[in-house]
Structures are given as C-alpha cells and as structure tokens.
Amino acid sequence: MDKKALRAEIAKKKRALTPEQIAGCSARLAERLYAHPAYQKAKSIYGYLPYNQEVRTTPMLERAQRDGKRVAVPKVYGDIMRFLWLDDLTAVAPGGWDIPEPIADGPEADDETALILMPGLAFDPAGRRCGYGGGFYDKWLAEHPGHPLLALCYGFQMLERLDTDPHDVPVDFVISEDI
Numbered sequence: 001m002d003k004k005a006l007r008a009e010i011a012k013k014k015r016a017l018t019p020e021q022i023a024g025c026s027a028r029l030a031e032r033l034y035a036h037p038a039y040q041k042a043k044s045i046y047g048y049l050p051y052n053q054e055v056r057t058t059p060m061l062e063r064a065q066r067d068g069k070r071v072a073v074p075k076v077y078g079d080i081m082r083f084l085w086l087d088d089l090t091a092v093a094p095g096g097w098d099i100p101e102p103i104a105d106g107p108e109a110d111d112e113t114a115l116i117l118m119p120g121l122a123f124d125p126a127g128r129r130c131g132y133g134g135g136f137y138d139k140w141l142a143e144h145p146g147h148p149l150l151a152l153c154y155g156f157q158m159l160e161r162l163d164t165d166p167h168d169v170p171v172d173f174v175i176s177e178d179i
Contacts, residue, residue, distance in 0.1 A: 003130055003133070006121065006122055006130060007121055007130075007132070007133065010121050010122055010156070010157060011121075013154075013156050014052065014053040014054075014154070015052075015053060017053050017154075017179065021179045022053055022055075022056060023056060024179075025055070025154060025177050025178075025179050026055045026056035026057075026059070027059075028177045029055055029152045029175055029176075029177045030059060030060045030063070032175045032177070033060055033117075033150070033152060033175060034060075034063065034067075036150065036173065036175065038115050038148045038150055038172070038173060039064075039115060039150075041115075042069060042113075042114060042115035042148070043069060043070065043111060043113065043114070044069055044070040044071070044072065044109070044111040044113070044114035044115070045060075045061065045064045045069050045070070045071050045072070045114060045115050045116075045117065046071075046072045046073070046074075046083045046109060046111075046114045046115070046116040046117070046147070047060065047061045047064070047071060047072070047073055047116075047117040048073055048074060048117060048119050049061075049073050049089075049092060049099070049100035049101065050100075051097075051098070051099045051100065054119060055152045055153065055154070057117060057152070058089060060117070061073070061086075061089055062089060065087075065089075070085060070109075070111065070114075071085070071086055071087075071089070072084055072085050072086060072109035072111075072114065073086050073092075073101065073102060074101065074136070074140075075095060075101040075102050075105070076095055076096045076099075076101065076136060079136075079139075080136075080139075081136035081137070081139070081140050082108055082109075082140075083108065083109040083114075083140075084102045084104065084105070084106060084107065084108055084109060085106075085107050085108075085109050086102050091103050091104065112144065112146065112147070113146075113147070113148075114147060115147070115148050115149075115150060116141075116147045116148070116149050116150070117150055117151070117152060118137060118149050118150065118151045118171050119131070119132070119137075119151075120132070120151055120153065120157070120171075121157065122153075122157050122158075122159050122162055123151050123153055123157060123158055123159070123162065123171065123174045123176070124158065124159050124160065124161050124162040124174075125158070125160075125174070126161075126170065127149075127151075127170035127171045127172060127173070127174060128161075128162040128163075128164045128168065128170050129151065129162070129164065129168060129169070129170055129171055130162055130164065130168070131168070135167070137169065138167050138168060138169050141169045142167075142169070148172050148173070149169070149170075149171040149172045149173070150171060150172065150173040150174075150175065151171045151173070151174045151175070152175050152176075153174065153175075153176045153177075154176065154177065154178070154179055155176050155177060155178035155179065156178075156179070157176065158174065158176040
C-alpha cells in the first residue's frame, strides 16, 4: 500500500475512535512508557502535544516534569522544526496545521541525549515509521542524530511490515496498545 492510501486508511480508523477509547488507550500506553528503561534513564523528554485523535501525551509530559525531567516540544518555523523547552504545558497555542505548539520562541532545547517521543501514522516491529508527510522529524533528526526514539501508537497503527523511504528515520522502540 502506498503512503497516500495508508494515510487515508489510518486517518479513517483514528476518526472512528471515541474520546473514551483515546483516553483509555493513552492511559495504558502511559503506564508502559513510565516503566520503559529509556524513559527511566532520560533526563529530558522531547515530546509532542497531541492533535486530533493522537495518543494523549500531555499527561505523560506532565508526569515527566513531576519525575524531574525537562520537557521540550516542537515548534515549526516555515519548513524548520525546533524543540523548545516548555515548563508550562498550558503556554501553547495552535500553530501550523492547528497543531499545538509553544507560544514563546525559546529557549531552544539542548539535550542531545533526550528521549524523543515520535509521532507517526504507522509503525512496524522493526521500528520503521511512516510520518504525516511533512518530513519535519526526519530533517531534524538528520541534524541531531543519536537520540533514543520511542513511538506510542494504537494497535491498528502497528503493521506487520512497513515500506519506507531511505530518509525515513526509524524509531528504536514502539509501544502499542489495542483499543
């Protein structure tokens, strides 16, 4: 299946989720994240703020802060993405494509060992990932290699095998949960 058809199929399944299903699955994924060695080892988490029917990461980022970790989230400037430290997770507003991002323009996150929570449309057990099509993470990661990458996804986003392009950066860990 090509990426356009895959994006349409996964988007349809995500739109069919109820708020209760999203919240329940997100809570179960959060518990698995907190127990993961990559989370426990991390001093900083570069996360993302959820959009539409994505896994609800905000409570996870709040927990990371309570656990003494610094938290950063992305902000897009044209075709460039930067991670910005975000101490107040409510200091956000809709940015490009209405995706929540920090209101402030800094400070820029600078922990080259931070655990990155990777959004994505689909994944496979080998860590291959299909993003949403903007290439923001792939471009950023090409300039900042070496971060541990962890994806959280619904069970239907986990495919047996995913064909990717050479520029698609794979994740190190995928945690999935059936609805």
